[in-house]
Amino acid sequence: MPRESLKARRERADAIWDLLEEEYPDAHCALDHRNAYELTVATILSAQCTDERVNMVTPELFRRWPEPADLAEARQEELEEVVHSTGFYRNKAKNLIGMAEAVMERHGGEIPRTMEELHALPGVGRKTANVILGNAFGIDEGVVVDTHVKRLAGRMKLTRETDPVKVERDLMKVFARERWTMLSHLLIFHGRQVCAARKPRCEACVVSHLCPSSRV
DNA sequence: ATCCCGAGGG
DNA sequence: CCCTCTGGAT
Numbered sequence: 001m002p003r004e005s006l007k008a009r010r011e012r013a014d015a016i017w018d019l020l021e022e023e024y025p026d027a028h029c030a031l032d033h034r035n036a037y038e039l040t041v042a043t044i045l046s047a048q049c050t051d052e053r054v055n056m057v058t059p060e061l062f063r064r065w066p067e068p069a070d071l072a073e074a075r076q077e078e079l080e081e082v083v084h085s086t087g088f089y090r091n092k093a094k095n096l097i098g099m100a101e102a103v104m105e106r107h108g109g110e111i112p113r114t115m116e117e118l119h120a121l122p123g124v125g126r127k128t129a130n131v132i133l134g135n136a137f138g139i140d141e142g143v144v145v146d147t148h149v150k151r152l153a154g155r156m157k158l159t160r161e162t163d164p165v166k167v168e169r170d171l172m173k174v175f176a177r178e179r180w181t182m183l184s185h186l187l188i189f190h191g192r193q194v195c196a197a198r199k200p201r202c203e204a205c206v207v208s209h210l211c212p213s214s215r216v
Numbered sequence: 217a218t219c220c221c222g223a224g225g226g
Numbered sequence: 227c228c229c230t231c232t233g234g235a236t
Contacts, residue, residue: 031221047222053234054221087232091223125223146221163227164222188221197219198236 027185036136071100095123134181148191
């Protein structure tokens, strides 16, 4: 099977973009948040957990620890109880406190706005940093590659890679920068509603004719 | 048994 | 590259 050229892949990506944007005009970040601090907390909690579950625990978390200064002083055991249902609760509680401490010590209590500074915070990897930059600060620094984006990019053959960093590189090659943040939202919405992990509904998919994995 | 807006450590 | 951390939904 001949490898699709970059030009052909970009054109197919553009067509996919147009149809998904039309299908999900109000695709957005589904993690409830009012500011960069809240989004940072919510995104750290979102690892291997549904956003719906995260949104169940964050209201109490934000009520008890409204700002980085409060979270930096939190007792880990109390925080563990609040975030317990999101899974990985010991790591997440420890990282949240460590993140808040670092934000206080290194950034005067403000969530930083660069990939390098964000990535240096405990519990903040490239994916989480991209979420914060794109959704709290409006900076298209990269593409958020979560489990949905990875699965859909693979099925649509927009990449042959499985490592999230390499998947992101490939997506950055075929989509224009100003689309990077919204691209993740579109793929995540589509992944939830149509291109599900276990039972993809190809018959209901608006881009099935552009998808090499489609069975219809 | 598999999946969910992963990160850190070896 | 691999492994571990974890609960809840389906």
